[in-house]
Amino acid sequence: MNLLRCHLWSLIFNKYIHQNIVCLRTIRILGIETSCDDTGAAVIDDQRNILGESIRNQLQYHQKFGGIVPNIAKQHHYENLVPVVAEAMNNIEWDSISAIATSIRPGLIISLWQGVNFTRQLLFKYNKPFIPIHHMEAHALTVRLTHDVDFPYMVLLASGGHCILAIVEDVDKYYRLGESNDISPGETLDKVAREMNLSEHPSVKDLVGGAAIEYLALQGDSSIFNLITSQYSAKSKDCSFTFGGMLSAAKRLITKHQIKYDSSMLNDQILKDLCACIQTSVVRHIETRIHRAILYCDYRENLTWRKTLVLSGGVASNLFLRKRLKDLCDYYSMKLVCPPPKYCTDNGVMIAWNGVERFRRNLGVISAVDEIIPEARSPLGENISEHVRNVDIHVPFDWEKVKKNKKA
Known part of the structure; x- marks a missing residue:
């Protein structure tokens, strides 16, 4: 009985310490966006400060075809992810990052996979929690970063x-x-x-x-x-x-x-x-x-x-x-x-902010992404x-x- 009581007190104590660490420590989220043809990344804290951002678009490569060509989008995401994330993380220590948020649905599946696979490498290397992001949810919440808008x-x-x-x-x-x-x-x-x-x-x-x-x-x-x-x-x-x-x-x-x-x-x-x-x-x-x-x-x-x-x-x-x-x-x-026009289109800032909103409420934060499968279609809400x-x-x-x- 005493052993069980000690174990319960240990769980309560650890939870209390974790909650207070989260409250005291500034939340910083790295967001990664590859849902279509834009490769974006950004770092945002819970005070709505954009600490770093970068984006590459592929308009010039797709325009002559009259639409997005999946294999071209995939190749450019592969080439752009490293420099885009490096630019967003400029002068930011990885130890200060609380979690990584990445768009996993809905979108062009071949593009989403590029973001997910790259995120897996970062999570393995830096041992960070992961926040899977619904692309349309991120669009819907961007205004709470750029303006003082309360629910609903x-x-x-x-x-x-x-x-x-x-x-x-x-x-x-x-x-x-x-x-x-x-x-x-x-x-x-x-x-x-x-x-x-x-x-x-x-x-x-x-x-x-x-x-x-x-x-x-x-x-x-x-x-x-x-x-x-x-x-x-x-x-x-x-x-x-x-x-x-x-x-x-x-x-x-x-x-x-x-x-x-x-x-x-x-x-x-x-x-x-x-x-x-x-x-x-x-x-x-x-x-x-x-x-x-x-x-x-x-x-x-x-x-x-x-x-x-x-x-x-x-x-x-x-x-x-x-x-x-x-x-x-x-x-x-x-x-x-x-929101400002630059944040109305796809970008890493909206993904990072969605990550901040979810992380501080512990909504959908996971420790592994091995079973995360991107989805081309995913309804938003009820x-x-x-x-x-x-x-x-x-x-x-x-x-x-x-x-x-x-x-x-």
Whole structure:
């Protein structure tokens, strides 16, 4: 009995000492990101200080193919991981690192494996705990590094690979209001840009597809073409997204009117008009889904859910999207928060910060990674989209008209 009592006191004492060491010692997390074509690394502490960061992108290697080529991405991750981590760790002692966090899902599986295998070497060499990171969770939490945002909040994760509208209730608690049923908004914009041969346009040849469309759309007239169809209008009573029909309609217009850039084109106004049209269509579709989510939160009488809307992901850098959603948020007395554009796209900083959030709560911290298998697909949190659909909330397609009528 005495021996058992001593053992129990020993366990309690060790746990108490460990908790106090964690509280007293500054938490420093090394984050590694290789979910697609960007190789990123960063070191962040629990005071939100970015102690080191580095990133390499592969745009120049993939752009001529019109998309990410897996084997090319794998090779460049292999070449970039050592220098990127070394740059992020510059003048930082490995003894001061509390744990290593690495994205393991979702993403391009061949790229994820590069990050996981490299992390295994570091864990073996430096004997550190490991924090597996959900890539979309990292995007959703980035705003808590860059701004003072408390739980809960609504988040739109829009990128070249994803489009998710969710409620972030805690570090590891999410409710999906809706997500893309086919392709992402970023993929839609990139494919339209490819169809129009914008990579050869002198004004935007160094920009990715979505950014090229945004730039040309500034001088375009979105009313010249019409891409609105019932498939992705406000008639669908949920918060899911579908951009496939929009992309097909854009391709038909490009073929019908021969809207492709070439060096002999004397007037590129038609290009700018179609860019404005496709951008407006994508943004309006996103806007109606967020509008419905706001009304759904009111229906649930959970007003704390809709105090703040956060935008993250590559498409969230689009200034036209931000402007439209800012107007919507102002109308409903919500706060719109966007991380800086450099942290909206894939990077090591968001992975490291997600690691900090998890480490200080001891969520998912493990001591070995031998059985960790990267996943190409992995849902974020609990899916409540069916409940949203069953509530049957009507959303006016052009809410700005409603706003003007109300003022009148």
